[in-house]
Amino acid sequence: MKSKRNVMIFVVVVLVSGWIGVLVDHFLPEQPQGDSLGMGIWLVLPLFATILLRAFMGDGWRDIGLSPNFKGNIKWYVVALLIYPVITFAVLLISYLLGWMDFSDFNIKGLTSAFAGGLLIQFIKNFFEESVWRGYLTSKLSKLKLSDFWLYLTVGGIWGAWHIPYFLVFLSQSDIASFLPVNRWLFALVGIITMIFWTVMYTEIYLMTKTIWPLVLMHMTEDALVNPLILDGYIKITQGKEILVSPSAGIITTLLYLVVGLLLRGRRKRLEEESVLNPPPTFTNKV
Known part of the structure; x- marks a missing residue:
């Protein structure tokens, strides 16, 4: 009962946090685009809520997933690092073969530099984000015995x-126009659907490793x-093909991520079956 109550409190905070930020920015209009106080509020309120729920409302800290759990999980670390580069390369290759992308401005040195330069800030940002979405929400909901489908859909x-x-x-x-040539509302809908599909692979790796x-x-x-x-x-994606092969939210791209997630789910199910059929040996001391 306590867990359900706390999850509901968390969800309410999550759903209102961004709109509190929008309201703050309304009264402080002279701020840089993409780096406003309101955006900061939107980013930190869910994390702040999880800290309060763990510290003062009985959730505790044991299931946050901070232990790296390297033993037996190194392969999943490697998989996690490779998923986005491999799928992105596959989508670029498909687009190249079909003539759906212009690579005349592609610069591997420049992209590599941008990638390396963004790793640290993204590591810090996503530590806080994954502490919320996997370390708190997925962790709590998985204990409520939801089916896999409802766990993916809810998170x-x-x-x-x-x-x-x-x-x-x-x-x-x-x-928005760089990602997809659609209006804000349609972009929001596509974004939500994309995150639901992505959640399958995030959830499966979390359930197998028990670490964020x-x-x-x-x-x-x-x-x-x-x-x-x-x-x-x-x-540059050919006009009209963005919805298919956008590297972030194209239909083909998103379906490939779903396939990865379902393959991971299949692997987790097999591991669970093996652990039931072949439990670890127990040792007793004979006197």
Whole structure:
């Protein structure tokens, strides 16, 4: 009962945090785009809520997932680091073969420099974000024995809904146009659907490793690679094909991430079955 109550409190804070930020920015209009006080409030309130719930409302700290759990999980760290680069390369290759992208401005040295330069800030940012979405919400909901489908849908839906003020207010129209040539409302809808699909692979890696660190690395890689690739103009997608092969939210791209997530789910299920059929040996002391 306590867990359900605290999750509900968390969800309410998540859903209102961005709109509190929008209200603050309304009264402080002279602020830099993408770096306003309101945007800062939107980013930190969910984390602040999890700290209060853990410290003062009985949630505790044991399930936050801060232990790296390297033993037996190194392969999942590697998988987490490779997912976004591999899928992005696959989408670029498909687009090249079909003539759906212009690579005349592509510069591997410049992209590599932008990627390396963004890793630290994205690592810090996504440590806080994954502490919230996997370290708190996924952790708490998984204990409520939700089915896999409802766990994906709930976590992904709340994660996506948290972004609505970002999509509708904080994000510039020019950045939206770089990702998809649609209006803000449609972009928000696509963004939420994308995050629900992404949640499958994030959830599965978390459930297998019981730590947030592979997810921090995976999220870091996505932000440091895909966003500069699009926003810095290294690729130009043929008009009308953006909805199919946008490296962040295209239909083909998102379906590939869903396939990865479902493959991970299959692997987790097999590991669980093996652990039931072959439990670890128990040792007793004979006197």
